[in-house]
Amino acid sequence: DSGVTQTPKHLITATGxxxxxxxxxxxxDLSVYxxxxxxxxxxxxxxxxxxxxxxxxxxxxERFSAQQFPDLHSELNLSSLELGDSALYFCASSRGxxxxxxxxxxxxxxxx
Amino acid sequence: AQTVTQSQPEMSVQEAETVTLSCTYDTxxxxxxxxxxxxxxxxxxxxxxxxxxxxxxNATENRFSVNFQKAAKSFSLKISDxxxxxxxxxxxxxxxxxxxxxxxxxxxxxxxxxxxx
Numbered sequence: 001d002s003g004v005t006q007t008p009k010h011l012i013t014a015t016g017x018x019x020x021x022x023x024x025x026x027x028x029d030l031s032v033y034x035x036x037x038x039x040x041x042x043x044x045x046x047x048x049x050x051x052x053x054x055x056x057x058x059x060x061x062e063r064f065s066a067q068q069f070p071d072l073h074s075e076l077n078l079s080s081l082e083l084g085d086s087a088l089y090f091c092a093s094s095r096g097x098x099x100x101x102x103x104x105x106x107x108x109x110x111x112x
Numbered sequence: 113a114q115t116v117t118q119s120q121p122e123m124s125v126q127e128a129e130t131v132t133l134s135c136t137y138d139t140x141x142x143x144x145x146x147x148x149x150x151x152x153x154x155x156x157x158x159x160x161x162x163x164x165x166x167x168x169x170n171a172t173e174n175r176f177s178v179n180f181q182k183a184a185k186s187f188s189l190k191i192s193d194x195x196x197x198x199x200x201x202x203x204x205x206x207x208x209x210x211x212x213x214x215x216x217x218x219x220x221x222x223x224x225x226x227x228x229x
Contacts, residue, residue: 002156033217037155043203043219056216088155092217100147101217103157 003027006091006104014112018079021107025072025093031055032074033101034066035090043090049074050096081111114139116206118220125194126228132179133189133223135204144208146180146187147217152200160202163187191225199227 003026013019025032034046045058049068060066063081068074078085088108092101115138125131137146148160163171163180170178175192191198204220 002158035219042221043157045216045218048216058216090157092157100145100159100162102159103149105156 002102002104004029004091004093004102004104006089006107008107009105010108010110012110012112013081015081015083017081017111018077019081019109021076021078021089021091021109023074023076023091023093023104025074025091026102028095029093029102030072030096031094031099031101032068032072033092033094034074034076035092037088037090037106038086046076078109083111085109086111114141114206114208114218116204116218116220118202118204118223120223121221122224122226124226124228125191127194127196129194130190130192131194131225133191133202133204133225135187135189135220137185137187137204137206139185139206139208141208144206146178147205147207148176148178148187148189149203149205149219150198150200151203151222152197157203161189165208194227196227196229199225201225 005024007022030051032049035043046060048056066076088106090106092103094101117136144165146163150158161173177190179188201222203222206218
């Protein structure tokens with residue numbers, strides 16, 4: 001158990017819908033990262049937060065948004081979902097930049 | 113921009129043998145960290161080993177060790193006494209830019225390792 005909790009584990013939704021993925025980082029970790037992994041693909045960086053502030057952004061679609069709350073948990077919002085958004089979405093947390101990131105078990109999103 | 117390259121999409125090794133997975137990276141930064149992550153069929157991402165660029169000594173974790181060649185920008189992972197449970201996708205990852213920097217962890221495309229019994 002990495003200590004990073006992601007909910008839900010599985011999500012099936014229809015095209016055009018909106019979903020929210022939740023991440024609780026390890027106790028004491030200030031950095032949260034979101035990654036997308038499509039089937040048999042590598043990890044695509046979406047966005048990073050550090051202590052509530054956005055610190056780095058990847059090729060995150062405009063339909064996607066995220067935030068980190070004062071209690072350090074983070075949410076990734078995906079809207080106007082398309083079939084191609086089906087993927088495993090990982091949250092990872094670390095003490096801060098440069099320290100190893102620990103990953104949650106991921107949320108498997110299926111858009112039908 | 114920093115890049116991480118894993119040139120071996122697939123590798124196979126006999127159980128109990130040793131295998132080396134290759135990784136190269138490109139960066140102009142002097143302060144950075146390198147990682148190897150393992151992703152078994154469960155798709156959980158598991159940290160295997162971590163290396164700080166300022167340390168010349170290669171990191172070791174039990175049967176896992178790295179060969180860090182800073183000048184060549186190479187960071188290979190050696191798995192000794194391979195076990196069936198080592199079968200997984202292995203990702204090389206890079207983080208750089210200093211503690212206060214806003215930067216992401218960059219992952220390579222992965223190497224799928226299979227173990228032959």
